[in-house]
Amino acid sequence: MRPKRPVSLVIGAALVGLVVAAALVSLVWTPHDYEAIDVAQRFLPPSAEHWLGTDQFGRDVVSQLMAGARSSVAIAFVAVLLGGVVGSLMGLVAASAGGLVEDAVMRLTDFSLAFPALLFAIMLGALFGPSFANAVVAIAFISVPVFARVVRGAALQVRSQDYVLAARAGARTPAHILWDHVVPNVLPAITVLATIEFAIAILVEAALSYLGLGVQPPTPSWGRMLAQAQTLLYLAPQLAIYPGLCIMIAVLGFNMLGDGLRDAADPRLTEGR
């Protein structure tokens, strides 16, 4: 009666697998050198040689897209890891410390949620010049408050159930209780959230690259490919279509994987976001 769960998990995993595989394979092999510029070969239509044709500099589009997957996945991965660790720690600390600390952490998340994320990224770019690291920091900044809030909420819920029990069971320190009871119970929430944040990270990375704030050439990036293709709409509309589709596939994949994981872990988590 419920065909959706396995379906979204399977489709999500398949799409994510495709993107990650493309990213990994591009480390050792791409059909062509994605940096090789040959203006005479530009705007070639798809062929056996160039499966999706070539771009405005005569570079192979498939190779560019594969290497672009690498940028997207790498930035999203590092950013979500960073944002997830920092945010989750903040959430756990807030939940277990309570009182002033909790208030302070929550106000901090209020503050960062009130700060327009895109503006932050633009300013960061203006401050340090655009780079991989800046894109990571900007994206992590966006996800930190989300992690902090969700983890705090989940931790409070777990704690209200386990705390009394644990305290009665023996003289355990709060840190032990945190580690033994809260962390394992909060972990599914973090995992699910991480997948969804991963999808968001890929979208934000694309937007940053689109604005010229992401990884720098010659490292390809879907967002920059899109930005460059924008003026070529009349000449080679396909160049704007491919990277957009890639972004869509990656985001779709991570979202569906997240949905599937969430349903598998606990359907109640749906309310979290």
Place this chain on the structure above:
Amino acid sequence: MTRFFLRRSAGFVATLFGVSFVVFWVMNVVPGDPALVILGIDSTPEAQEALRRLLGLDQPFALRYLAWLAGMLVGDFGTSYAFRVPVADLIVERLPLTLSLAMTGMTVTIVLALGLGVLAAANHNRPVDWSVMLVSQVGIAVPAFWLSILLVIIFAVHLRWLPPGGFPGWSDPLGAARALVLPTIALAAVQSAVLARVVRASLLEVARLDFVRTARASGLARSRILWLHMLPNALVPIVTIVGMQFANVLTGTIVIENVFSLPGLGRLVFQAISNRDLPLVQALVVLFATIVVVMNFLVDIAYGVIDPKLRPAA
């Protein structure tokens, strides 16, 4: 109630204060001299120095920040470095466009999301439900700027139904409306996909509650139960997301206005940052933050309006 307002207002002021300080500080350490940006690379150092004095940039950081704060208190947002006119004028000039864009975007989002979400929930686990979910899943994954480009290709370049960008001004209401159609769609598509899922999920959550059975048992029509009984009960999460989305839509206009050449606040903030137009950036960021904070506040108030249990004690 008063206490509730006081506490919220204090948090509100603190947030704005923090935001304004961070922006002021960042804009100060960001490389880029407004005088040089304005006067260009052929200007003489002497002229740049003169302009810096004129703009008050020769004053120390703390003094300038305090002066700015003092100005804010009496409603003076300062004068734009690059435009040489009061910042308030610039904002007042451009706010209507951005707000209308955000409003139409949000309205379309809500209408579309309610329609699709209710449709999906009413047909739970049937093909209609699955299609709505699939469409929304794809919708979430579409980058807004890409969608904007596609919309321009299709509706402006090929079909020529709508203008590709630009804004003729409010004196031409039809033209203004036409200019807002594509940006609105671009803004609303992604957001409504997100919201539709929330609507559906929270409706399904509510559908399990006994009062739905009670309402049916008393003979009420399904559609009436869905819209007047279930939907209000599903509103708390929906309103929460709508509040967050309003902020998203507002920052989303930064990208959208650039793609569609719309003279709104989003374009202005972009220009202001690249011009290192501190007073303008400052005012705009504080404005954005204010709208976000006020939105959160409204959402909290809305909780009380929706659910009598959540009303702050009188």
Place this chain on the structure above:
Amino acid sequence: MLAIEDLTVAYGGNAAVRRASLTIAAGERIGIVGESGSGKSTLALALMGMVADAARVEGSIRIGGIEMAGAHEKAWRVVRGRKVAMIFQEPLSALNPLRRVGETVAEPLRILNGMDRNAAQARTLALFKEVGLPDPEAKARQYPHQLSGGQRQRVLIALALSRDPAILIADEPTSALDAQVGLRIVELLNDLARRRGMSVVFISHDLASVARATDRLCVMYGGDVIETGPTAAVLAAPHHPYTAGLVAARPRIDARRERRARMATIEGVVPALADLTEGCRFAGRCRSEMPHCAGERPRVSISAQGRTVCCHLTDAAVTASEARVFA
């Protein structure tokens, strides 16, 4: 008033209610008793036309002489509330938390009975008075969470009564309430049935309440109606082994515990819907099981005093050896 015959409600291939037959006369108070999963709530929902869309309904449900089995939602909406009304187990969640209870009761009056606002309100207040809510005006303005459990149940009863139904189905109306409060609700229902000449279908697993609230009893097990008859008679001398077990398991304060201890429960659990067999569904748990019980469905036999029983032991009168006369 209401007659069901050979009613089957099935989800997929599994029958939650199997070929049930039951009639309810005007003004009659009938109890439906069974463990959870016995199909009693499904049966009640079938009487309201409110089983899940995916469910298959076969057989006949005649309400006021009109065949309703397989009727469309639209036809059912005419019946619901006006001919058959229903109240549910959980009075808090059964009321829309966002509405003042007065509005909740007035809504069907306005929408379905075409009353104007004032008339609907006056009627609501009258109903509140009828169900014994103190200070009806004040209560009408309150939200569900501001009322006590008993008051909420009274509001639900007022809602159910609002369109003067001929039959009121009460699905475990007392089980979520304190014993004393529950008792008063039972009294209220008795009172209303008497005064209005209304039939009451009282669904419960609590024999004590049923004994107080009903004239006739219908015992269900695994989707089958296994025994019906006058309440007092059935409780006093159950014919079906399951009924006997149920009666025996009834907690009794005055009982001699030591002697009862062994007999207080029926061994085993109610089988899941999918595990049900073609034969007698009590087979496997029955103390009097015979070889053919599991494979063959017993026929319904009608005995004296309007009692029916569905058991292969039918004629071999089940002795009261395992049960005591109900006090």
Place this chain on the structure above:
Amino acid sequence: MKTILATLLLASSLLTGVAFAKTDISIGMQQEPTSLDPTADATASIETMMTGNVYEQLTAVQEDGSVAASLAREWTISDDGLTYVFKLRDGVKFHDGSPLSAETVKFSLDRAMAKDSANPSKSIFEPIESVTVVDPVTVEMKLKRKDAFFLFNLASGKASIMSPAAIATNADKPIGSGPYRFASWTRGDRLTLEKNPDHRDATGVQVERVTFRFMSDPAAATAALMAEEIDAFPGFPAPELLPQFQSDPRFSVNVGTTEGEVILAFNNSRKPFTDIRVRQALSYAIDRKAIIDGAMYGLATPIGSFYPPHHRAYVDLTGTYPTDVDKAKALLAEAGVAEGTELSLRVPPFPYATRSAEIIQSQFAKAGIQVKIENVEWGFWLDEIYKKLNYDMTIIAHTSPNDLGNFARDASYFYGYDNAEYHQLWDRIQTETDTAHRDELSREAQKFLAREAVHGFLFQLPALNVVRKELTGFRMSSPVQAQPLSALRWQASN
């Protein structure tokens, strides 16, 4: 709708044989101005829209680069070249009704020269010693030194003659004396000018109303041109989109010239660029044709030094360092630059620069130089590269006319280049008022810079103009940033 209407009108004009004269025009502009006062802000579009249209200057530069009269009816220059006497036109009035006189001229120039002046081109006033009012229509200017470009420079929008009463409001409500006056401005979207009926040449001005539409996105600009929402787009930003218009009979596409030399600037004050062999090696590594094809879709003229090819004194020096990867490698080795050395290329946000950067990156890779591209924002570029010289290489177009003097600044200028020999050469050019002789010196300077390989000289920025066929009088090449609107005419199509 608009298309249908236009077609109908066109058809009717053909039928009746009467020329349908359109009296308004809509011009696309890429750059959105922040202010409308050219004396306060260097944004090029301000000059393009305002110079000679709203604001007038003493002189005006023609399309061929020669200097003509404007507010000054005529002038005399003393034999020593140090005293200029300008005779002003009679009865010129500003748009606010106030009269223009020798006093206002003195006011405007004194303001630009003043110590606290923040004029973006303050250096052009540097040679002026004093401005004196002789009588209401005569102004005398004394120079500290001879200045070959003085009259040319007085035509700049930065030397606009302004009404003293309007100084404070010129930023958003410009008052000038030109053939067009300000009508309205929707910041970020459009600026509308209308014909000034009181102007001395008003009878010769055909177009009544001019609307500048700001569209930074080339795709949006293309769509607007195609939809006939705009009639002309001077300085069209995307060469790749031109074929679209070339094949469309409604448009004439013109590739004009500009004063913009695009260079791959080396930081001459930083190693390894202090070594001329490195600069030469990199010049050998550059393949201009590939860059022009790739970045400009073939629509640019290669340059071998720092001078516009359309100028009469231009020398073609593109052959000085023909593309030769082996020679580049050899020179680099000789200079001790190891294979695989990483150099940064900080690129400002202009399409010509960002596109060229990627191609140069691949070209230098062949010569064994790893280029690290960093696309930076304009404010960042100005501060880090221009002001602090914190860069190895950058790509930038120098759009000012007569800017050979850039190389004669000291090492604190962002080139980091300081050469006494060149200083002398520039001093002679600057003060040489004999055209033929000055051209000769300019040629020498070009050769000098090529020899020194101060920068990688790439190409001359083209002026890409897309204009409706019926529209004439459009200036296709711009020796200065100006687009005189009074010359525009709608012709009957045939």
